[in-house]
Amino acid sequence: MRDSERAVRQQIIDLCLEMNRNGINQGTSGNISARHSDAMLLTPSATPYxxxxxxxxxxxxxxxxxxxWSGPLKPSTEWRFHRDILRARPDAGAVVHAHPIFATTxxxxxxxxxACHYMVAVFGGTDVKCSGYARYGTEELSREALAALDGRTGCLLANHGAITIGSDLDKAMWRMVELETLAQQYHHSLLLPGGPVILSDAEIAEVLEGFGSYGLQSRDAIAG
Incomplete structure (x- = not known):
């Protein structure tokens, strides 16, 4: 195994541990993949991080x-949507799937x-879509996930969890943290009288244009 591949494999493990420490995921329910040459590197099934x-x-x-597949353990049961996303989205170098509390709620x-907050634009449009429901690990779930990700870099999975993608592992994980933060804010705003005020499509278009002037939705550009 080349050092470069070993480094990607180790980064996948490090990010799995990080998302559990941060409360983004619980147990082994999440999974992470990264594009590597003509294959993907993916967490195995039901193995403590x-x-x-x-x-x-x-x-x-x-x-x-x-x-x-190759390795001493079976791939995650969600291998199919990881593979299909990386196939369909050349802009994706990594996929993060988790069950964050508020996003899953x-x-x-x-x-x-x-568009309850301008940061919804981080995901490429005026909302973060929720997919239709399909059982975990199925081809149908893969189709639903791809549809919900059309034009987006993150989505919710009905009665399941969330998916984010990025050009690399760090960006995919960053988006998962941003998605859970946005979900928590939206959830809390729904509890207040009147609920959230939703930004217009034109207002989100201005945000997207601003992001673009700094490079495609970079973390540094939108940190403030």
């Missing part, structure tokens, strides 16, 4: 039916997150 080593990260070809009600 603390026990993972770089050798345990699974390699799954991006082409084929998913059966030709909204997904249980099958609500999209509207």
């Amino acid at each position: 603390e026990a993972l080593t770089p050798e345990m990260i699974v390699s799954v070809p991006l082409e084929g039916d998913g059966s030709d 909204l997904a249980m009600t099958r609500r999209a997150i509207p």
Whole structure:
């Protein structure tokens, strides 16, 4: 294994541990993948993150039916939507899936997150969509996830959790943190009389234009 590949595998493990420490995920319910050459590197199924080593990260070809994976452990049960997202989205170098409390709470009600805060533009449009429901690990769920991600870099999965993508692992994880923050803010605003005031499409378009002048939705550009 080349040092460069080992580094990506270790980063996947480090980010899994980070998202559990930060409360973004619980147990082994989340999974992370990264594009690597003509394959993806993906967390294995039902393995405590603390026990993972770089050798345990699974390699799954991006082409084929998913059966030709390599590694000592089976890939995550959600391997299919990771592979299909990386196939369909050349802008995606990494995919993060987790069950954050507030994002998942909204997904249980099958609500999209509207433009209640300008940071919704981080995800590429005027809302964060919620997919239709399908059982975990299925081809149908993969189709639903791809539809909800159309024109977006994050989505909610109905009665399930959330997905974010990024050009690399750090950006995909950053978006998951931003998505959970936005979900929490939206949830709390719904509890107040009148609920949130939703920004107009024109106002979000101005935000997107501003982000673009700094480079595509970079963290530094929108930190303030």
